Amino acid sequence: MVAPSTPPHLSLTLRVWRQAGPSQPGRFVDYAAPGLSPDMSFLELLDVVNDGLTTKGEEPIAFAHDCREGICGTCSCTINGKPHGPGQGVATCQIYLRAFRDGDTIVVEPFRARAFPVVKDLVTDRAAFDKIQQAGGFITARAGSAPDANAAPVPKPAADLAMDAAACIGCGACVAACKNASAMLFVAAKVSHLGLLPQGQPERDKRVLAMVGTMDALGFGNCTNQYECSAACPKLISHDFIARLNRDYLAATVRSAFQPAPAGTGGGAG
Amino acid sequence: MATLDPKIPSGPLADKWRKHKADIRLVNPANKRKYEIIVVGAGLAGASAASTLADLGYKVKNFVFHDSPRRAHSIAAQGGINAAKNYQNDGDSVHRLFYDTLKGGDYRAREANVHRLAEVSVNIIDQCVAQGVPFAREYGGLLANRSFGGAQVSRTFYARGQTGQQLLLGAYSALSRVVGAGLVELHTQSEMLDLVIVGGQAKGIIVRDLVTGEIGRHAADAVILATGGYGNVFNLSTYARGSNATAIWRAYKRGACLANPCYTQIHPTCIPVSGDYQSKLTLMSESLRNDGRIWAPRKKEDGRKNPNDIPEADRDYFLERIYPGFGNLCPRDVASRAAKRMCDEGRGVGPTGLGVYLDFSDAIKRLGEAGVRERYGNLFDIYHEITAESAYQTPMRIFPAVHYTMGGLWVDYNLMSNIPGLFVLGEANFSDHGANRLGASALMQGLADGYFIIPYTIGDYLAGQKPGSRPSADAPEFKAAEDHVSGMTARLLGIKGRQPVSHFHKRLGKIMWEHCGMARTKAGLAQALREIPALREEFWAGVNVPGSADTLNQSLEQAGRVADFIELGELLCLDALTREESCGGHFREEHQHPDGECKRDDAGFAHVAAWEFQGAGRTPLRNIEPLNYEFVKMSVRNYK
Numbered sequence: 031m032v033a034p035s036t037p038p039h040l041s042l043t044l045r046v047w048r049q050a051g052p053s054q055p056g057r058f059v060d061y062a063a064p065g066l067s068p069d070m071s072f073l074e075l076l077d078v079v080n081d082g083l084t085t086k087g088e089e090p091i092a093f094a095h096d097c098r099e100g101i102c103g104t105c106s107c108t109i110n111g112k113p114h115g116p117g118q119g120v121a122t123c124q125i126y127l128r129a130f131r132d133g134d135t136i137v138v139e140p141f142r143a144r145a146f147p148v149v150k151d152l153v154t155d156r157a158a159f160d161k162i163q164q165a166g167g168f169i170t171a172r173a174g175s176a177p178d179a180n181a182a183p184v185p186k187p188a189a190d191l192a193m194d195a196a197a198c199i200g201c202g203a204c205v206a207a208c209k210n211a212s213a214m215l216f217v218a219a220k221v222s223h224l225g226l227l228p229q230g231q232p233e234r235d236k237r238v239l240a241m242v243g244t245m246d247a248l249g250f251g252n253c254t255n256q257y258e259c260s261a262a263c264p265k266l267i268s269h270d271f272i273a274r275l276n277r278d279y280l281a282a283t284v285r286s287a288f289q290p291a292p293a294g295t296g297g298g299a300g
Numbered sequence: 301m302a303t304l305d306p307k308i309p310s311g312p313l314a315d316k317w318r319k320h321k322a323d324i325r326l327v328n329p330a331n332k333r334k335y336e337i338i339v340v341g342a343g344l345a346g347a348s349a350a351s352t353l354a355d356l357g358y359k360v361k362n363f364v365f366h367d368s369p370r371r372a373h374s375i376a377a378q379g380g381i382n383a384a385k386n387y388q389n390d391g392d393s394v395h396r397l398f399y400d401t402l403k404g405g406d407y408r409a410r411e412a413n414v415h416r417l418a419e420v421s422v423n424i425i426d427q428c429v430a431q432g433v434p435f436a437r438e439y440g441g442l443l444a445n446r447s448f449g450g451a452q453v454s455r456t457f458y459a460r461g462q463t464g465q466q467l468l469l470g471a472y473s474a475l476s477r478v479v480g481a482g483l484v485e486l487h488t489q490s491e492m493l494d495l496v497i498v499g500g501q502a503k504g505i506i507v508r509d510l511v512t513g514e515i516g517r518h519a520a521d522a523v524i525l526a527t528g529g530y531g532n533v534f535n536l537s538t539y540a541r542g543s544n545a546t547a548i549w550r551a552y553k554r555g556a557c558l559a560n561p562c563y564t565q566i567h568p569t570c571i572p573v574s575g576d577y578q579s580k581l582t583l584m585s586e587s588l589r590n591d592g593r594i595w596a597p598r599k600k601e602d603g604r605k606n607p608n609d610i611p612e613a614d615r616d617y618f619l620e621r622i623y624p625g626f627g628n629l630c631p632r633d634v635a636s637r638a639a640k641r642m643c644d645e646g647r648g649v650g651p652t653g654l655g656v657y658l659d660f661s662d663a664i665k666r667l668g669e670a671g672v673r674e675r676y677g678n679l680f681d682i683y684h685e686i687t688a689e690s691a692y693q694t695p696m697r698i699f700p701a702v703h704y705t706m707g708g709l710w711v712d713y714n715l716m717s718n719i720p721g722l723f724v725l726g727e728a729n730f731s732d733h734g735a736n737r738l739g740a741s742a743l744m745q746g747l748a749d750g751y752f753i754i755p756y757t758i759g760d761y762l763a764g765q766k767p768g769s770r771p772s773a774d775a776p777e778f779k780a781a782e783d784h785v786s787g788m789t790a791r792l793l794g795i796k797g798r799q800p801v802s803h804f805h806k807r808l809g810k811i812m813w814e815h816c817g818m819a820r821t822k823a824g825l826a827q828a829l830r831e832i833p834a835l836r837e838e839f840w841a842g843v844n845v846p847g848s849a850d851t852l853n854q855s856l857e858q859a860g861r862v863a864d865f866i867e868l869g870e871l872l873c874l875d876a877l878t879r880e881e882s883c884g885g886h887f888r889e890e891h892q893h894p895d896g897e898c899k900r901d902d903a904g905f906a907h908v909a910a911w912e913f914q915g916a917g918r919t920p921l922r923n924i925e926p927l928n929y930e931f932v933k934m935s936v937r938n939y940k
Contacts, residue, residue: 051851069574077579077802084800084855089846092854094367096540098580099682101465102371117685124685149511150852157488160368164480168473169432173352173751176423176430180387183441193434193459196466200370224432 040066040127043135044079046091049148052155056148058137068128072115073098073105075127092151098123100264103199106206107152108139113203113262121201121264141206145213145249156202158248159216166240167220169229182228195223197265207262210251215259217241218275219267225278235282242279302557302912304925307712308412313931314394317416320713321756325763332357334767337758338505338520340492340547342369344464344743345726346526347471348750354483356755361518362475362484363507365491365542365857370472373528373540374746377464378585378679380448380456381428381743383421388445392453394418399932401741404450404631405706405734406884406898407906407934408563410927412713413731420752421744425457427751431470435459447590448739450631450939456740461585461678467743471750490516491857493788494781495523495551495722498771502551502722506781508789510857513850515782517773521765522721522758525551526750529705529727531564533865533872534817535809537702538570538583544861545868548709548728556717557910557923559730560707561868562876565737565885566818567703568594568635571686571696572655576806581701582686584658584679586739589628591663591675592696594619594635596642596649596656603649607657607695618642618656622895626939633736633885634897634939636700640818641896643699650697657695664692700818704742706733706885707875710910710925714757715749718910721765723758725749730908735884789849792859797842801858804839808862808869811835816873821889825877832870839866871911871920878922881905902934 041064049056061079070078073095080090096104105122109115115125130136138152146154184192196219204215221238224230230237253272260269309320327335335358339350342364350362366372384397398418402409425443429435435457436444445454459466478484489510496504496517504519530545531537552558569584595615597603602610618638620627628635639656642648649655663672669692673680680691687697708730715723715731726746733741771777815821815828839862847853882891882898883905891899900906908925 067575067577070577071579074577074579078577081800081802084844084846085798087844087846090800090855092852096366096371096542097373097376098541099376099582100685101376101462102366102373102540104367104371119681120685124682126685126688128688153852156367160370160476160479160486160488163370163473163476166480168477169430170477171427171430171474172355173348173427173474173755174423176426179385179425179429179435180442182429184437185441186437186439189434189437189441192432193436193466196434196459196469197462199465200368223434227432227434229430229432 038065038067040068040130040132042066042075042127042130044075045135045137046152047139048091048151051150052147066127068126070127071098071123072109072125072127073123092153094153095123100124101199103201106141106154106201106203108141108206110137113141113206114264119264119266121199141202143202143205143211145211146202146205158250159200159202159213161248162213162217162241162244163220165244166233166237169224169233171229184227188226192223192226195219195226195267195271198267199265201264203262203264204259205250207258208251209256209258210254212253212259213245213250214253214272214275215263215267215269217245218271221278222271222274225274234278235285238275238278238282239286301921302718302910302923304557304710304718304910304923305712306410306925307714308410309713313411313415316412317419324756324760327759327762329357331767333359335359335762336361336520336770337522337524338363338518339524339526340505341372341526341528341728342472342475343372343374343526343528343726344468344471344746345750346372347468347475348747349524349526349725349754350484351471351474351478352751352755353758354478360484361487361520363487363490363492363505365489365510367489369475369486369488370469372468373543374468374743375465376540377743378461378583379587380446380458380463380740381424381467382448382455382740383425383457383744384418384455385422385425387443388454390453392455396453397421397455400451401732401738402734402932403937404738405736406900406937407734407929408883408927409732409734411929411931416753417732417745417748420748423752424744424747428467428470431473433459433466433470446587447629449586449589449629449635450738458587461587461676464743467747471747492547493550493785493860495554496778496781497554497719498775498777501720503771504773504778506778506785508785511852513853515785517778517782519770519773519778521762521770522723524723524725524754525709525728526725527728529708530865530868531702531705533808533869534702534812535805536573536578536581536813538567538581541579544864546861546864548724549864549868551709551717551722553913554719555913556719556722557710557912558707558871559710559908559910560875561872561911562879562886563706563735563884564702565632565704565706566636566700567632568639568700569658569698570701571683572650572652572699582682583701583703584683584696584698586632588658588676588679591667591672592628592658592660593617593662594628594639594656594658596647600646603647603653607649616647623939630939631736631738636818637887637896639700655697655699658698659695660691661695704737706730706735706737710908714760715754716757716761721761723754725754735886788860789856792843792845792856792863793849795840795843795845797844799842799844801843801845801855801862804835804843805862805865807835808832808866812869812872816876819887819889820876822877825873828873829870829877832866832873836866839863875909875911879905879909898937906934
């Protein structure tokens with residue numbers, strides 16, 4: 031199955047952030063990478079460099095990756111200062127060496143944000159995103175209790191817009207690209223996806239308040255409308271959703287201030 | 301010898317599941333919280349099971365090797381999910397979905413399991429819509445459908461080319477809700493490295509924390525594996541790089557039978573390999589075959605030509621020619637072998653000669669470029685990123701690649717393995733797809749198992765376990781398993797050989813692809829069975845795993861997984877050698893009809909082969925579960 035490759039004609043230097051652990055100091059280390067094919071992916075370049083390091087008895091560069099087709103959101107390198115590198119609307123794993131010129135030095139760092147501490151080398155801990163989801167990024171629907179799928183029609187434009195927002199892969203590039211390390215685009219995408227659908231209405235206010243509250247508590251910064259997030263997003267999710275998030279948040283805050291809290295739930299009967 | 305009782309309920313096919321649900325034992329709500337269930341994996345099957353079991357009141361621990369449950373490889377499924385809703389009014393029904401799936405699997409699956417799958421398919425769509433999965437819709441606001449291979453109705457629901465992502469994010473949101481509510485204890489970056497058996501029953505697992513290296517023991521009343529398939533035994537595949545067989549392989553080595561490992565699926569429409577550095581093959585969704593036409597040049601010398609310069613008369617639309625009934629939408633195994641035959645005849649295209657064309661020029665004439673972009677834009681973008689070619693202007697080049705494994709741990713009708721208390725869901729089990737899976741059926745099975753089957757069947761097992769009777773993690777069986785895991789880690793780190801792990805994985809992949817890929821022969825398999833043990837020896841003498849055990853060490857993770865793949869690859873070849881017939885994804889060149897189609901041997905092989913570990917260095921035992929077809933007549937698959 032393996033075919034003869036295109037003749038290699040690229041030589042690159044990788045300047046990679048090496049950091050042994052969260053509390054150890056990090057530094058840049060240069061690695062020469064000669065004889066590369068332009069059809070090689072950027073992560074395959076890291077594979078090749080790592081195999082070379084291993085053969086020399088050195089420890090390879092730790093980097094996060096999995097599906098290598100731009101959908102799992104695991105890969106997370108800042109390449110030449112841009113989260114996910116030089117492409118537009120692609121993740122790190124979808125960068126191919128044809129994006130670079132022979133002789134280039136490529137600077138590779140982890141996504142940097144206070145809420146994403148470095149674990150090792152290029153690997154960061156993005157568990158904060160899971161915590162935001164756990165606070166409210168869902169529609170409560172127990173298996174077995176759902177009505178027929180066509181019981182509630184959803185206008186196509188709303189479904190399409192919800193899908194645009196739902197395309198988020200949870201990589202964190204929006205946070206890494208933002209000078210405030212804000213997670214507003216990530217939160218806005220989930221709040222908009224669920225808030226645009228009829229199924230998402232009952233928990234709409236609770237959801238936005240809980241997700242924004244958790245986002246703030248986890249140390250993400252605020253939004254100052256620079257839109258770097260959308261530019262870095264591998265799914266090109268629009269910053270318009272942030273405006274939608276702000277509207278939802280404001281409305282929910284006002285409603286929650288004026289609505290009497292229910293007296294209590296459960297109990298009683300029987 | 302293992303006892304393999306499939307526990308198929310009696311009675312008419314369409315009543316079995318309903319009757320079974322009414323007959324099996326229940327656990328009362330107050331007792332449910334006294335049971336702890338371990339779920340390994342958080343793909344469609346694992347996340348749906350963990351969240352549903354937590355909602356029922358069980359205490360659940362969920363383990364994933366990823367940094368977040370949302371990264372499981374279900375996320376990469378593109379095309380869609382089947383369900384017998386018949387919203388299109390085109391003649392679909394539960395029976396037809398059942399029949400298509402059984403026939404698509406080349407009559408090597410259990411009737412009762414497949415029928416149940418078709419029955420609950422309709423509930424899955426309801427459940428996903430309720431969770432907010434943004435399926436494609438018509439202008440009236442109702443759900444849209446498209447066609448997929450192996451069916452003559454449109455029953456596939458989809459969310460652009462990201463259906464797996466949206467279904468997984470739905471299951472992940474359900475899981476997140478119960479994690480947030482404190483009902484599920486989530487352990488990310490935690491890899492299961494052994495199964496713990498106490499008193500003949502599965503009662504816990506040994507886990508390595510991938511960040512700290514710490515080895516942990518976890519006891520439970522039942523263990524669920526939902527850890528996916530083993531396609532990375534071929535090294536190059538459409539799987540994620542991290543997808544691995546370690547959980548199921550270690551369970552196998554503890555006595556769980558592995559069924560039909562030779563049933564592997566080669567997907568016809570993937571982007572061809574470009575070089576030996578390649579780490580991954582990328583799928584172009586089967587949905588593309590709705591509008592794309594597959595062809596190869598009639599003349600060998602046209603293989604290197606610009607396809608747009610090859611006149612219509614010199615193009616061979618070989619699927620439409622050979623299979624006029626299903627055309628470009630014939631099942632995956634059939635389409636893959638046809639493409640291989642074209643390349644074997646020297647009519648392959650592209651720089652390597654290993655490729656055929658998937659052409660959209662007719663669709664663009666019919667729908668306009670914008671229409672094609674709306675349906676498949678993201679797939680065309682992926683193709684462009686990888687190849688730097690525009691499929692709007694020139695046909696895609698595609699070639700088959702490993703995509704799915706129908707084989708897996710043996711389970712009964714309750715999805716329980718031959719080890720009591722060990723349940724296996726989704727791609728990790730073997731139960732529903734026979735020798736070939738139809739497109740858009742993997743998502744269906746994963747969610748069926750997690751949302752609608754295990755919540756019922758696990759209760760039947762737990763009702764027989766006294767509440768509070770689970771062993772302590774200090775029991776000697778846990779200590780022994782932990783020592784075993786630590787010993788293997790120390791051994792891998794101590795070899796200090798010359799070659800990185802990838803070297804051995806690539807070599808294994810080449811052996812597997814060459815001798816156990818799309819076409820298999822007795823001589824080739826025998827050759828593989830000589831080469832793989834030699835490779836295993838070389839691995840354990842010559843692999844270099846740098847670093848230490850007490851930190852994030854990706855080389856160490858990969859070394860353990862590849863060690864398991866080498867062993868599993870050997871069993872896969874042995875299974876393929878023993879199954880002297882062709883069926884679905886398992887094609888033995890010795891057993892074919894004159895036109896090159898699969899020649900099954902129903903008298904000799906209408907059974908499940910469930911392999912049982914007999915100790916290192918000893919030939920595993922081949923147990924048999926006969927497949928009794930009560931309701932459907934086994935016939936020769938015909939897509940012509």
